[in-house]
Amino acid sequence: MILRVPDYFDEFECIAGRCRHSCCAGWEVEIDEKTFDYYKAVPGAFGDRLRQNMSEGEEDSFILINNRCPFLNEKNLCDIYTELGEDTLCETCTDYPRVTFTYGNIMERCLGLSCEEACRLIFAEEKPFRIVEREIPDEPVPEQETQYADDTDEPEVDEDEEDVDTREDWEYIREARDYALALLQNREKPLGARLEEYLVFADRVQECLNWEEPWKIEAVIAEMKTEQKLPEYESDFALNQLEAMRERAGFYEPMEILDEEWPGTLAHLLETLAGEDKTEADYIGLHNEFAEFYHDRYYEWEQILCYFTYRHFMRAVYDYRFLSQAKLAVTSFLMIRDMDVVRYLDNGHRYSVEDRVDVARIYAREMEHSEENLENLAEDFDFEEIFSLEQMREQVRAIR
Structure with missing residues (x-):
């Protein structure tokens, strides 16, 4: 698979408590299924706090308090990050402001303009916007996406049809x-x-x-x-x-x-x-x-x-x-x-x-x-x- 990103993409680092407009305030924070199940099993007092502040439904999420994530403390830092470590954050918190779009054998990523630190990178230089690309391991494709509409085998390509445009x-x-x-x-x-x-x-x-x-x-x-x-x-x-x-x-x-x-x-x-x-x-x-x-x-x-x-x-x-x-x-x-x-x-x-x-x-x-x-x-x-x-x-x- 080919990954394509703006040339400034890898320079992004979250500024955490120095951010004036935290992504943990004002928006609902959805929790992916794997992380939600993990949070439900965390033991002790912090586990109790997690479960008290999660809403289970069609879209699992944290229950906002005064329009803020309940785990965003007074210093605008994340208590989950501090207590359990970065690798325990849900996908929403791990990915933002990174945006991913996949098509064919291409994955394109960018930094969202709604993040102030991403904006600083986007507007930092006068040089033109430039895309860089590199190969990455293929992502697994869900089984249903490999099936054909009529459940037949993949159609054969006639090798004699050299003039046929095979581009997607x-x-x-x-x-x-x-x-x-x-x-x-x-x-x-x-x-x-x-x-x-x-x-x-x-x-x-x-x-x-x-x-x-x-x-x-x-x-x-x-x-x-x-x-x-x-x-x-x-x-x-x-x-x-x-x-x-x-x-x-x-x-x-x-x-x-x-x-x-x-x-x-x-x-x-x-x-x-x-x-x-x-x-x-x-x-x-x-x-x-x-x-x-x-x-x-x-x-x-x-x-x-x-x-x-x-x-x-x-x-x-x-x-x-x-x-x-x-x-x-x-x-x-x-x-x-x-x-x-x-x-x-x-x-x-x-x-x-x-x-x-x-x-x-x-x-x-x-x-x-x-x-x-x-x-x-x-x-x-x-x-x-x-x-x-x-x-x-x-x-x-x-x-x-």
């Missing part, structure tokens, strides 16, 4: 994802132009997948590499950037709330940038001011876009929703960009690296840990006009 769908989709990363990192072009090209490319890949012809992705990539100019489109609307922002943010209001910071953050965003007294000229002027201030740090925005592209695009291996993941990356970037401007104003026209970490963390903590929220957004991307290819192209064209 995931190979074409990964090639498309990696090319999308390259488009985002073409620093010879303005960021807005990169994003427009990125969306057009994702739309063309989606067309190949809609027709169940993933092998045509290679031709799409070749065409994009030689194309001098993106095709124009007919439009009967003049996009108002402020109205687009209001509508875009509105889709986040009814979603599942995972973090107590989020409702206030979203309300403050709308009040600051889109209040009744605000005009499109105000909105564009503030973004232009921040862009001038932030321009030497555009690589941080690039890293955000590469993060969402690397982490989410390969879901298309299973659902063929490639364009939806591109819209998620761009929409998330646009939301974070609006949050950046608000933080900049709140800080008296300053914006530090710690602000960059905090804003990205707040957004990812709310959005990436809810399949319900991600699925609701995916449906909006499919059906809402504000998320049409044409309107999204208009939104990113305004980025300097």
Whole structure:
């Protein structure tokens, strides 16, 4: 099996009690079955404490106390780690913020943007996002995954059919994802132009997948590499950037709330940038001011876009929703960009690296840990006009 990770992946170390936003507070901590059985058998007073603070059900978990894990002490350290050792932690606590996605013979891992220390690594350097890979032992495949639908033997391949394309769908989709990363990192072009090209490319890949012809992705990539100019489109609307922002943010209001910071953050965003007294000229002027201030740090925005592209695009291996993941990356970037401007104003026209970490963390903590929220957004991307290819192209064209 091949393991692929960002080049900073192995540098991560949990900062434990020094973390300002502990992953042991605010979220339900699920316990895997093996660890749950172990905790039920731990003897003595600490074992009693474990059993008193666990909830058994469809999803075994710890019972939060004041929205904190009952084993997170006053120093923001884990009592289970101290009492029983690191190897007794449940999978949730051991893995976070590491995220794993497997397809074909590939395992891809990354660090979640919802962790502040992971954010510091992601934004630490100006160098482009880079994937490194190495071989690892194959993971055991569940027996049912090796069976064929009709319970027959594995079909034979005719050795005489030399011209038959034997590549798997995931190979074409990964090639498309990696090319999308390259488009985002073409620093010879303005960021807005990169994003427009990125969306057009994702739309063309989606067309190949809609027709169940993933092998045509290679031709799409070749065409994009030689194309001098993106095709124009007919439009009967003049996009108002402020109205687009209001509508875009509105889709986040009814979603599942995972973090107590989020409702206030979203309300403050709308009040600051889109209040009744605000005009499109105000909105564009503030973004232009921040862009001038932030321009030497555009690589941080690039890293955000590469993060969402690397982490989410390969879901298309299973659902063929490639364009939806591109819209998620761009929409998330646009939301974070609006949050950046608000933080900049709140800080008296300053914006530090710690602000960059905090804003990205707040957004990812709310959005990436809810399949319900991600699925609701995916449906909006499919059906809402504000998320049409044409309107999204208009939104990113305004980025300097």
